[in-house]
Amino acid sequence: MQDKDLERYSRHILLPEIEFEGQKKLLQSHCLIIGAGGLGSPVAIYLAASGIGKITICDFDDVDLSNLQRQIVHNEKSIGKNKAESAKVTISKINSDIKVRSIKNQLNLEEVKVIAKEVDIILDCSDNFETRYALNKIAYDLKLPLVSGAAIKFDGQVSVFDFRAKTSPCYNCLFPSADEEQNLKCSDHGVFSPLVGLVGSIQAGEAIKVLLNIGTSLTGKLLLINHKDTNFKTLKIQKDNLCDICS
C-alpha cells in the first residue's frame, strides 16, 4: 500500500476490525454487482469508496429521467447512456485507483458464470425474480457468498447466502417459487427514494463484512425493513432439505 492509500483509507485502518491487513484484503478483492439501478447505485459507490480493488458491474438498461429520483450513481448527463457505463464513470471519479469493468450486454446464465468465476462475492442488485434465482444458482455452484437485496414501495429486504459453508440455505429455500404477482416492479408500484439507499448501503456493508469476516453478518437471515414506520426485523432462514438447488 502506498502512502496516499494509507491516508485515503485511514478511517478504515483505524478500525481494529479492519486495520492495514483488512484494507489490503479489500484492495485485493473483486466484487460483482448485478444491476446499476436503485440498489446498485449505493453498492457501487460505497464499494468503490471503500477501496474494493476490482468491481465488475452489469446492466443492459439505459438511464431514464424517472431513474434519477433514486439511482444516485447516475446524473442528468447520464440520461440515454447505459447504466453500467454511467456507474463506471461516476465511481471512477470517486476512486481512480480501482479497476472497474462495465458490462452492458444482456448476459445468459453461462456468461454470468464465466464472469463470476473470477470474483470473490456477488451482489444481487437486480429487480426481478428470474435474475435472483439465476444468481442464487451461480453462487451456489461456484461456492461464493451472495448478498441479495430488494426494495419496493416502503419495504426492503437483505439476505446473505454464504455458499462457502455447506449448511447455508439459499434464495430458493426462502422463496421456492415466484409468481407474477410477487414480481412487483417499481414502474408499477413506486419506490421510496431513501429506501434503496438504505438497502444498498446495508448490502455493501454486508459484502465488506463477509470479505473480512467482521462481526455477525446476515448470513442465513432475512432482514425486513419497513421504512414507512421505520421498523427492522430479522428472521432466520431455514435450509429446505427438499430444495431443488441446495439439497
Ligand SMILES: [Zn+2]
Ligand atoms: Zn436452497
